[in-house]
Amino acid sequence: MVKDILVIGTGISGLTFAIHLAEENPEISMVLISKSDLNEGNTRYAQGGIAVVSNFKKDSFEKHIKDTIIAGDGACDPEVVKYVVEEGHYRLKELISWGTEFDTKKQKLDLAREAGHSEKRIVHYKDQTGLKIQEALIAKIKTFPNIQLLERHTLVDLITDHHSKAKANRCYGAYVISQEEEKIITITAKVTILSTGGAGSLYSHTTNPDIATGDGLGAAYRARVHMERLPYVQFHPTALKPKINDHTFLITEAVRGAGGKLLNSEGERFMLKNDPRAELAPRDIVARGIQLELEKQKEDFVWLDGSEIELKQWKSHFPTILETCKSIGINLPEDPIPVVPAAHYFCGGIKVNSSSESSLKGLYAIGECSATGLHGANRLASNSLLESLVFSFRAAQDVKIALKQKLPDTDFYASIPEWNGDSYSNSKEIDSIQLLRGELQQLMTQYVGIFKTNEGLQIAENKIDTIYRKVNEIYNSHKLTYGLCELRNMVSIAYLITKQSQEISENKGVFYNNDYA
Numbered sequence: 001m002v003k004d005i006l007v008i009g010t011g012i013s014g015l016t017f018a019i020h021l022a023e024e025n026p027e028i029s030m031v032l033i034s035k036s037d038l039n040e041g042n043t044r045y046a047q048g049g050i051a052v053v054s055n056f057k058k059d060s061f062e063k064h065i066k067d068t069i070i071a072g073d074g075a076c077d078p079e080v081v082k083y084v085v086e087e088g089h090y091r092l093k094e095l096i097s098w099g100t101e102f103d104t105k106k107q108k109l110d111l112a113r114e115a116g117h118s119e120k121r122i123v124h125y126k127d128q129t130g131l132k133i134q135e136a137l138i139a140k141i142k143t144f145p146n147i148q149l150l151e152r153h154t155l156v157d158l159i160t161d162h163h164s165k166a167k168a169n170r171c172y173g174a175y176v177i178s179q180e181e182e183k184i185i186t187i188t189a190k191v192t193i194l195s196t197g198g199a200g201s202l203y204s205h206t207t208n209p210d211i212a213t214g215d216g217l218g219a220a221y222r223a224r225v226h227m228e229r230l231p232y233v234q235f236h237p238t239a240l241k242p243k244i245n246d247h248t249f250l251i252t253e254a255v256r257g258a259g260g261k262l263l264n265s266e267g268e269r270f271m272l273k274n275d276p277r278a279e280l281a282p283r284d285i286v287a288r289g290i291q292l293e294l295e296k297q298k299e300d301f302v303w304l305d306g307s308e309i310e311l312k313q314w315k316s317h318f319p320t321i322l323e324t325c326k327s328i329g330i331n332l333p334e335d336p337i338p339v340v341p342a343a344h345y346f347c348g349g350i351k352v353n354s355s356s357e358s359s360l361k362g363l364y365a366i367g368e369c370s371a372t373g374l375h376g377a378n379r380l381a382s383n384s385l386l387e388s389l390v391f392s393f394r395a396a397q398d399v400k401i402a403l404k405q406k407l408p409d410t411d412f413y414a415s416i417p418e419w420n421g422d423s424y425s426n427s428k429e430i431d432s433i434q435l436l437r438g439e440l441q442q443l444m445t446q447y448v449g450i451f452k453t454n455e456g457l458q459i460a461e462n463k464i465d466t467i468y469r470k471v472n473e474i475y476n477s478h479k480l481t482y483g484l485c486e487l488r489n490m491v492s493i494a495y496l497i498t499k500q501s502q503e504i505s506e507n508k509g510v511f512y513n514n515d516y517a
């Protein structure tokens, strides 16, 4: 398949990028692929909302900039923070014009406040903001005749100079599993966009869906693309302990914002000992506070008591949480909710410039798989959807110009070799894949999680190396399967996180090594 643009990922980043480009350029051919359904990805699970300065009477860009830099523990790029905060307002307007609905009060956006924000500035739709955004963007994307949408198509590897005779340090598209055709197809493109989201599935508990296995990061790593800040993994303090349909369900911090209190098994409000802001301290502090308490009490969850929140407010603001808890016998507001910290957001990723272009020409990374400089050592709540909106627009502007420059010709793309067509299988997964995946998740949680130590990192490195060798052996001796493709990426990223963690000797933001405390 030959296209002008290949977009890998159909969350907020990939979809808004494609819409921006398609709106003014119906002649550009694009294909968007997603490894599962079009709407599956982190975006649809976002509950809280988007942080945007909208009430200029009370709020200001300066305040949002300051909050972001404080949350990032001084490691944010101030220039990036400034333009993201200032441009958010325009990007939000576009999102609304494309059909996304947000809660309003007296005909104005109803703004919520979340931890780390000095003002109310979170634009939301009940506790289903991401779902509303995802649905509106999918409806919009389907109106463009120049955009082809391919579900259940999974990135295997990026096509680079290595696959051609060129020496241009460029990306020329990707090799992709087509589950329907049961083979690996070649999609060449003048510009490739990675908008593949995060990698929460590297850990035993994650708020991310199963498919968040860091595939874009893995492929970029094999293509020698520059990555940074991978060890800065944000753990959400409050995920529901019992899994729902095998998925760890998030209890948004807006519940704590509305008065929810964290209690240990003895009913004590333990966060007061950790920080004067207690439950409303930044996420990393609350996650560490809970983890310490779990270790001290030898428990595997703490309680989130929402009895101060009236049923009326649960119904209007948190209907999904209310229903989900009810489905497992937790009756809100009277019953406390059992919660644990869970891997939530990757602050680092593929290093990009102000137009979201990576170190490999023709390859852009947008959204959670990228490292723009916005989050520094810790992401401020609700700044990630904002980042996706701002950088997808910037990338689209840059790509318009890039397409007008001299690029390889049609003959060159035709000369790119196919992947060995017979080397993929949809059939039953190799038994050891699931076991190795579980082993990897467990060791990442134990040694490369909320608390790290130098000794633990060394143990993790050795064990990951063993898993890596086993995965390589399977890769070299079997047909590629979907599970093997994911595990190959997971083990590479686990290795990178561990190695980069060993190089950090200062605790900042979400990174915490007991040996440097």
Ligand SMILES: Cc1cc2nc3c(=O)[nH]c(=O)nc-3n(C[C@H](O)[C@H](O)[C@H](O)COP(=O)(O)OP(=O)(O)OC[C@H]3O[C@@H](n4cnc5c(N)ncnc54)[C@H](O)[C@@H]3O)c2cc1C
Binding pocket: 008, 009, 010, 011, 012, 013, 014, 033, 034, 035, 036, 037, 038, 040, 041, 042, 043, 044, 045, 046, 047, 048, 049, 050, 051, 129, 130, 153, 154, 155, 156, 195, 196, 197, 198, 207, 208, 209, 211, 215, 216, 250, 344, 345, 366, 367, 368, 369, 381, 382, 383, 384, 385, 386, 388
């Ligand atoms: C439970 C939860 C709540 C959150 N709440 C908020 C919030 O309130 N506010 C906020 O700002 N942020 C929030 N976040 C973070 C935010 O939702 C994500 O950072 C953001 O949605 C990421 O968007 P994205 O487009 O980069 O990736 P995603 O939305 O994750 O999309 C990734 C896409 O890549 C595709 N993909 C992945 N691998 C492959 C592959 N190998 N081949 C083909 N396609 C592939 C997937 O199919 C999917 O289409 C939350 C996250 C979670 C999990």
